[in-house]
Amino acid sequence: MRVSLIGHGRLGKLISSFLSRDVDLEIFDQSIDRPLSEISESSIVLLCVPISQMERVCQDIAPHLKKNTLVIDVCSVKEYPMDVMKSTLPNHVQILGTHPMFGPDSIHDTLFGAKLVLCNESCDEELYTKIKLYLSNQGMRLIEATPEEHDKSISRTLILSHFIGNTLMEFGAKEELIDTKGYRRLLRILDTVKNDTNQLFNDMNKYNRFSKNMREDFISVMNSISEKADQHSS
Numbered sequence: 001m002r003v004s005l006i007g008h009g010r011l012g013k014l015i016s017s018f019l020s021r022d023v024d025l026e027i028f029d030q031s032i033d034r035p036l037s038e039i040s041e042s043s044i045v046l047l048c049v050p051i052s053q054m055e056r057v058c059q060d061i062a063p064h065l066k067k068n069t070l071v072i073d074v075c076s077v078k079e080y081p082m083d084v085m086k087s088t089l090p091n092h093v094q095i096l097g098t099h100p101m102f103g104p105d106s107i108h109d110t111l112f113g114a115k116l117v118l119c120n121e122s123c124d125e126e127l128y129t130k131i132k133l134y135l136s137n138q139g140m141r142l143i144e145a146t147p148e149e150h151d152k153s154i155s156r157t158l159i160l161s162h163f164i165g166n167t168l169m170e171f172g173a174k175e176e177l178i179d180t181k182g183y184r185r186l187l188r189i190l191d192t193v194k195n196d197t198n199q200l201f202n203d204m205n206k207y208n209r210f211s212k213n214m215r216e217d218f219i220s221v222m223n224s225i226s227e228k229a230d231q232h233s234s
Contacts, residue, residue, distance in 0.1 A: 001023050001024065001043050002024040002025075002026065002041055003025050003026070003042055003044045003045075003046060004025075004026045004027075004028060004044070004046065005019070005046045005048060006036075006046065006057060007028075007048035007057075008031070009048065010103065011100070011104065012029070012048035013104070014103065014104045015046070015100070022134075026039075026041075026042065036061060037064050039061060039064050040066050042069065043068075043070065044071075045072070046072045046073075046074070047073045047074065047081075050200070051077060051080065051203035051204070051207045052202075052207070055088060058084055062089050062090055065089065065092075067093075068093070070093070070123055070127060071085060071094065073097055075097075076158060076203075076204055077203075077208040078097050078099060078119050079147040079207075079209065080207040081207075082097045082121055094124060094127070095121035095122045095123065096119070096120055096121065096131070097119035097120075098116060098118055099117040099150060100114070100116055101116065102114040104195070105192065110139065111138045111140050112138070113140075114141065115142075116142055116143070117145055117150055118143065119144075119145060119147050151208050151209065151210055155208050155211045155213075155214040156214055159205065159211050162192070162193050162200075163205075164189055165189045165190055165192055165194075166193060169193070169194065173186070173187060
């Protein structure tokens with residue numbers, strides 16, 4: 001099976017390192033001089049591009065997709081990119097939304113135990129079953145959800161952890177000689193965000209409609225706790 005992977009950033013490189021063991025993989029990226037029209041030979045097109053670039057990339061690939069090509073995205077939000085694929089790509093292709101719940105900082109030589117969210121839009125049952133079997137054989141934990149279910153949950157997990165991590169970095173949190181185990185655990189969150197781009201953080205918050213309410217709720221609780229601390233210290 002021939003697979004085209006578009007976008008060879010940190011996550012794209014990680015995914016390609018595993019896929020290249022099992023499929024005929026063609027990589028497309030701005031740094032690689034290869035005409036996009038070559039994706040017409042592929043049965044699966046995997047989009048490993050930033051959320052904010054999804055619409056442009058889908059417009060670029062749309063004329064080159066043959067009938068029944070499966071287009072998969074790996075964005076960390078699901079409602080927006082899947083709406084883009086449905087509205088931009090031709091009706092004769094299949095669509096599968098995914099979110100790898102891992103990255104280059106957490107995965108190295110094996111995918112065993114790694115979580116992957118699947119949001120099936122129009123992948124036919126036989127192919128979808130084969131894909132799930134392949135992923136399960138890699139030891140992955142598959143989670144099937146709707147795009148809305150995914151985005152609601154991810155706003156309170158991934159986006160919240162990135163929000164806290166970025167806040168800690170701006171605050172200047174760092175290792176200290178006099179500290180506690182709890183503080184050292186808190187600093188571990190920096191490892192999950194320090195290598196990610198500002199674009200990822202901005203895109204997750206912009207394109208997940210649940211993120212703003214999550215941030216406001218979290219800040220409201222922090223303010224409430226701060227006010228209680230002030231009351232007891234006076």
